[in-house]
Amino acid sequence: MTFHWSVHHLTEYLSEVSGQQDETLAIRVAAERAAEALDAEVAVVIVAGKVRACVGFGLDDPPAALTRNARAGGTLLVPGTGNLHTFAADLGRDIEGTLVVARVDEPLVAEELQMLHGMAKMLGMAVRGLRTLEAERILREAREREAQQRLELLEAVRARQRLVETLLEIQRAISSxxxxxxxxxxxxxxxxxxxxxxxxxxxxxxxxxxxxxxxxxxxxxxxxxxxxxxxxxxxxxxxxxxxxxxxxxxxxxxxxxxxxxxxxxxxxxxxxxxxxxxxxxxxxxxxxxxxxxxxxxxxxxxxxxxxxxxxxxHDPLTGLANRALLLDVLEQAIGESNPATNDVTVIYIDLDGFKAVNDSSGHQAGDELLRLVATRISSCLRAGDVAARVGGDEFVIMLEHADQAAGIEVAERIISAVKEPFHISGREMFVAASAGVAQKRPSCTDAAELLSTSDIAMYQAKQRGRGRAVVFEPAMKAAIHARMELQGDLRRATGFQEFSLQYQPIVSLGTGRPIGVEALIRWNHPQRGPVPPSEFISIAEETGIIRELSRWVLEQSARQASEWRKAIPGLCLNVNVSARQIGFRRFPAEVAEILAGTGLPSHALTLELTETALMLDPEAALSHLRELRELGVQVSVDDFGTGYSSLSYLRNFPVDEVKIDRTFVAHMDRSADDLTLVRAIVDLGRSLRLQTVAEGIENTRQLTTLRELGCGLGQGYLLAQPMNPPDVQPYFLRRLPILTRASTADNLDAGRPGA
Amino acid sequence: MGVVRPSTRWFGVGHSTASDAGDACAEATASAIGGRDAAILLVFTSRDQGLAAMAEAARAGVGPNTEVVGCSTFGEFAPSGLVSNGVVAVALGGSGVSVRTAVYRNAAGRQREAGTEVAETVGSTGRPHEVLVMIPDGALGRHHEIIRGAYSIVGAGIPMAGGCAADLSYVKTHQFYGDHSRVDVLSGSVVAALIGSDGPIGVGMAHGWRPYGEPMSLTSSEETRIYEFDHQPALDVYLRRIGRDASIANDVEAMKELTLSYPLGLARRSGEDIRIIYFVDPADRSMVCFADVHQGALAWLMETDRESLINSGQQSCSQAVSSLNGTQPIGVIAFNCGVRKKMLEDGVSEEIARIVEPAQGAPVAGFYSMGEIARIRGARGMHHLTSVSLAFG
Structure with missing residues (x-):
């Protein structure tokens, strides 16, 4: 069966040798397996004259005699190993090499020699195959290297591209x-x-x-x-x-x-x-x-x-544009505006009541309020509109591609927004905004001029009752000039020689008898003649003269009333208090001093305040009114129905009287709404046990209606016109001819709820 | 010049079945050495407990010039016969004996390197006769590479003998390695001892197996796994050849018996290179051997019988003794495959008695291994199901 053995052994040999990773390993395995297969002690592979593998001599080199003339074969005595019979076979085509096998004592038989030749050929094949693979591998590696180099080049280009793109992205981020x-x-x-x-x-x-x-x-x-x-x-x-x-x-x-x-x-x-x-x-x-x-x-x-x-x-406080930037953009807008449409509109906003907040709650609260107002203003604007803070509590909005109507709309939106309460440091605060709206006129080429016209309109808005928007009209310019003059005159007039007081009786509608007087200030301008209070009181407030003026009015009228009360006991005195005045810290003390100085009993004095005055700084107002109430002084709400008309303040504030504004009384007989309102106020007064006083009664219809509604007191030309001091006492005495001093006093005092 | 004293060589064997592992080893060692200065002590034990105590006893029992090697086994025997669950110690000494030892730890995956390194480390004893005794872990696998590595260093001038460490529980084998200062109990290592002697050394081997039926060609295999014989599923061909039903493939125990009785023999010039089949996979009908099987090889099923096995043991010893060229043996170490012991069962005593016979009264001791090593002629040195004898003259 040896023929089987040798043939099959070649197959096994080939499968082992050709399965090796590289030439060196293949040659070593070939030598080892050849020796094992032939039961030989020695196997040597010589390639190109060099011993590439040697089995059987341990760490020693194979004997030179064995390798020098390997193909010759023969016997060789190796000490320690024995008498070696050596046989060699060529590795075959293209490989200059030999597989040498040496066996102790037993020479190879023919079949074993044939197998040795087969093994040598197979080793040759394996080596050739491995060399081809190696050559291919080297070629492939070279190709791969080239491809890699191309890839690297490409990658370098891409990296450069990525760098440029990244830098561009950064530039975009910076520029945006x-x-x-x-x-x-x-x-x-x-x-x-x-x-x-x-x-x-x-x-x-x-x-x-x-x-x-x-x-x-x-x-x-x-x-x-x-x-x-x-x-x-x-x-x-x-x-x-x-x-x-x-x-x-x-x-x-x-x-x-x-x-x-x-x-x-x-x-x-x-x-x-x-x-x-x-x-x-x-x-x-x-x-x-x-x-x-x-x-x-x-x-x-x-x-x-x-x-x-x-x-x-920019304004550092609100982040809005400042005056300089506003003027700049306004200048540009004017330059670029369509001469046919003049579609640049400016709104000038001034806050009403900001100073009171600043004075009473401090600058920090004031600053916070301004920031919040700025935010609310901004929320009312379109993206292209420019808002600026141009003064303490003054803001200007520039609207491009917007006419006067659009300006009014924006202004009213802002007024509504600002009217809502502000919550600062846990407190609720109220301010209002007055707005002047001015559209660029064809003749206008100057930003400052347009700004000025909106300022004038704003001023008019304030004059007309605040919290409203007014559109600029050319006539306002003249008015403002006049006002400026008046302001100067008012300053000059401090000494009060030009001022005087008139007194308008307050009459019980039920009895038709007067129960007191309201003191009314008059300014007799040396050039212009009499100036109505509606014109100069606001100037007095703006200039701060109001404080002295108010004190003068209160002192004069109290002295006068005290004098009159000697003949007309029970006569009451109503005096108007300006919104600014009630906030003064020493106001209650000043009233007490004046009452003490003039001898007027406190219960004979009623101070009239507008709703707006109460709401400017409600906390201060409440505190001061309580002090006045403790003195015994009465409080009346003037012009009731024109302002906030809040029921809660009627309940919370120590109020004794409400005065129905003359405008309601005037329209009462023509407007069902006004009549309803008057009735409501009278009913309210009754419910809250407040005296009601109707102002501006000018005809008997009004008088009859008010009597029917149950209104307690009234004032007006129908009943009595304002009169100079010398005429007051005779007027009263004429209306009370049959009364004794004492009974007169009782009657008069009975007309007042606080009496 | 002084007087030239004739060199002396002695061979001693001791064994013990003392219940304490340390005591057993101490007794066996003392008995083997007999108060002499040993060059080497070989310790074999089939116990899997108390190995550290044995190592310590071996260490304590040897002198400063003694190398200690050994291993766990499938069983060991002394001249008196099989030593059940005991310790057998073999000592070799005298002025004519020199020993150098080496170990390669954690050899798994580095078998060739292990063989190369231990062979390089032991170097040479300078004695006229040398043998490289190798004791690798039997569970390492690819033992052929260990022997090839060693052969590449020692060459044809030095024969090799030895056996792989075994383990009765088939879990983990152990090797002893050290000297009087320290003896380690190792696993996964290759232990080697180059024994040099002024007297001759003989190695013999025989297996007693013969081809059964017609040869088959390995048409598909991968490392140790055979997928096909003659282009048909390997397991099916195998069972058909021995006339067993394919259904037996799922019976693990029955298959184990069967594959031990019918191993595989790869055609070699001088006989068959036996491969033990240790696992069959009914799923893909493949069979796995202990060593590599290369595609293209010609193989037979192998068979044996009790008599052949017993004879082969004697044959192996006889071959070793006769290699001493007439010199009286002083002792023989036998490395016998564990499968033989299993197959012989109660015939083991007879086998041992027959092995001892050719020794001419010299002590014989050895162990049942998991792979046998003998390189006498040619370059091959790794065997299976074989009886290897190492005789010292």
């Missing part, structure tokens, strides 16, 4: 004024993307000058900690150039490349790349990092410029 932290993140993330996702850290000096520098942004994988990064950043900032440092964080060697960041030649920080050593040595990354550091510089420079611009053109 993205928030600075966002820009920093785009820069660090972009740079990290270019360095295979390794760490990029932006370190900036703390604007407050504190130590250590701030890490403004970071992205990517890191090899070291923030401390090392800060050290690297500090080195670059000190050297004012790119620096490289090695690190050994987390057991892996790394390199920090830090590039300084400059703004206007001032070092403000450093952009640091935290890279593994293999990347950190590339000069290219230094260039890339420098490019990105420059982007940080650009972003910071841009922001600083913007900040400087903002400072120059």
């Amino acid at each position: 004024r993205k928030p600075l932290p966002d820009i920093f993140d785009i820069i660090t993330s972009g740079a990290s993307g270019l360095v295979e996702g390794w760490g990029i850290v932006l370190v900036l000096t703390d604007p407050a000058g504190q130590d250590p520098p701030v890490i403004a942004s970071r992205n990517g994988n890191r090899t070291c900690d923030d401390v090392a990064v800060r050290v690297g950043a500090a080195a670059a900032m000190a050297a004012k150039r790119v620096v490289c440092q090695t690190t050994d964080g987390h057991g892996a060697d790394g390199v920090l490349i830090a590039a300084p960041v400059l703004v206007a030649e001032e070092i403000v920080g450093s952009l640091v790349a935290d890279l593994p050593a293999r990347l950190g040595n590339a000069a290219e990354w230094r260039a890339v990092l420098t490019a990105f550091a420059q982007q940080v510089s650009l972003a910071l420079t841009d922001v600083r410029t913007i900040a400087a611009m903002r400072e120059a053109f």
